[in-house]
Amino acid sequence: MLGLAVFAQLSSSIVVNGMAFLIPQLRQQWNLDLVQSGVLVAMPLAGTMLTLVAWGAVLDRIGERLSLAVALAASTVCLIAAAFSESPVLLGGFLFLAGAATGCTNSAGGRVVVGWFPAQQRGLAMGIRQMAQPLGVALASLLLPAVADGFRIQGALGAVAIIAAAATVSCWLGVQNPARRARRAEPSSENPYLGSNFLVRIHLVSAILVIPQFTIWTFSLLWLMNDRQLPAALAGGVIALAQFAGALGRIAVGIWSDRLGSRVLPLRLVSLAAAAALLLLALTDWLNSPWSIALLVVASVITVADNGLAFTSVAEISGPYWSGRALGIQNTGQYLVSAVVPPAIGGLIGLLSFPATFAIVALAPLAATPLVPSRVVEQKASQAAA
Template structure:
C-alpha cells in the first residue's frame, strides 16, 4: 500500500503545484487584458504580476520550516484556503485591491512550493527522486499552459474578474484534496537542526543564487513572449497565447525528461549545467531574430522558452538532497526564495528594458543571467557530489 500511496501523494502534490503555477505563471497570459482593464503600462502590469512573486518570496522559508516541524498537510491546506480567498478578493476590480490580493495569494501559495516538494522527497528514494520531482515540477508549466489557454478566453467572454474567480475556485478545490489525501510516511523525520544552519550552508547559497539567475530567462519569456509576438510583431493575441502555451507544455515535458536524465547519470547538477548553456544560446539567437519573419522568431523563441522552464526540477531536487536530514522543507524554501526574488524583479525589469532600450536588449539580459548561473554551477565551486545523497525528508 505504501508503494502505491506515494503516487497519490505525488499526484496531489503535482496538482497543487500546477494550480499555484496557474497564478504566478499563467496570469502573464492575461497581460494585454490586464493592461486594458486596469489602464496600466507594460512596466506597471509587470509590477502587478510581480506582487504574487513578492508575497511568495517573503514567506517561503517560513512555510518550509513550518512543514519541517508540523508536516505538509496542515501547511498546504491552510495555504491553499488562504490563496483561494485572496484570488476571490482580486476580482473586486480595483487595481490597488488586486495588487494587495495577489500579494496575499503569493503569501499563502508559497506553502505549496515548500511543502509539496518535501512530501515528494519523503516518499521517494534517491534512485527515483529525479523522476518523481520531475513529474511534480512538470505540473508547473502544464498549469501555466492550461491557464494561458483558459484565462484569456474567460476574461474575453466574462471579464477579468471572472478569470480571478475561476482560479480561486480551483485553488479551493485543491486545498480540500490536500486535506483529504496527504499524509506523511511512517517514521518521517522532523527537523532537528535550527533553521539558521540550513540558511548558512554555502553550497545551498550558491545553488540558490544560480537558481535565481536562471529565473531571469524563464520569467523574461513568461512576461514578454505574448507581448513581443502580439504588440511588437503583430501576431493575433490568441495565436501568441497559444504559442506561449505550447512552450509551457514543451517545458513541462523537458522537466520530466531532465528528471529521468538526472536519475540515469546519478547527478542533478551535471544536466543543469548543460541546460543553462543551451538557454543562453537560445536567448542570444532570439535577440538576433527579433525583427526577422515572425514565424522564424517563433521557431527559435518557443523552444528557448521551453528550455528556460525545464531546469527547475533539477535545482529543486539538488537543494533538497543537500539539506540536513529532516530539513528539506527549509532548504526548498531557501532555494525557492531566490527564485521568487528574481521572479518579482524580472517582469518589471524586462518590460522596462524592452520599452526603454529595445526588445533584443531584454532578451540579451536573459542570456547574460544564464551565463552567470553557469559560472556559479562550476563543479569545483559547488562541491556537489556526482551521485545522489542519502534519503532526506
C-alpha cells in the same frame, strides 16, 4: 501522492503566474501602462517570496497535509476578494496575499517527492512534479485571456479561485505526511549550510536562471501579438505548446539526472543551452525571421528545465529536518528575482527593443554557469547528508 503534489503546485502556478496573461485586459480595463501592469503581475510573486522560508519552517514542524490545506484555503479566499476589487490598488493587495498564502506548495511538493521516492527515482518524480509549473502557465495562457474577454478580469480571478478550492479539498483528503528518520543526537549537526557552500551556490544559480525564464513567461504573449503580429488565440496556442513541451523537458532532464547519478552536470549544460537559445532568439527577432517563433518555444523549454534539477538537489542535501527551510530559501531567491523581472524587463523593452532585451537576458545563464558546483563537491555534500 505525486498527483496531489502536482495538482497543488499547478494551482499555485496559476495564482502566481496567471496575471501575466491578463496584461492586455489590465491595460484596457484600467488604462495602465506596461510598467504598471508589470507591477500587478509581480504582486503574487512578491507575496510568495516573502513567506517561503516561514512556510518551510511550518512544514518542518507540522508536515505537509495540514500546511497545504490551510495555505490553499487562504489563497482561495484572497482570490475571491481580488475578484471583487474595484481598483488596481485593491487588486494588487489581494493578489499579494493570495501569493503569500500559496507559497506553501513549493516546499511541500518537494518534501513529498523526497519523502516518498528513493534516490534513483527522484529526478523523474521531481520532474513530473515540477512540470506542474509550466502546465499551470499553459492552462493560464489558454483559460484566463478567454475568460477575461467574456467576463472581465473579475471572471478570470473567479476561475482561479475555483481551481484553488479544488486543490484545497484534494490535499486535505489525500495527502499523507512521509515518514522521517530519527533526529541526530546533536540537531545543530543537521544544518546543511555548515561546512559546505554547495546549497548556497545552487541557490545563487537558480536565482540567476529565473531571469530568462520569467522574461519568456511574462512577455511572450505580448511579443507574439505585438512584435510577430499573431492573433490572440494563435499566440496563446504557441505559449501553451511551449509550456507543455517545457513540462516534458523537465521530466526528461530528471530521468537524465537519475541515470547520471548527478543533478549538477545536467544543470550546467542546461544553463549553457539557455544562453545559446536566447542569443539565437535575439538574432532571429532582429532579422524579423519567422524562425524566431520556433526559437521562442525552444527557449521556453530550456529555460524551465533547470528548476527540477536544482530543487531535487536542495531537497536531497538538506535532509528531512531542514528541507522545508532550505527549499524555502531556494524559492525565496527565485521569487525575489521573479518579482523584479516583470517591471524591470518591461521597462527595458520599452527603452530598447525585444531583440536587444533578449540578448541582454542571455548574459544571465552565462553568468550562472561557472557557479554550478562540480560533481566532486556534489558527492561530498551527499555523503555529509547521509
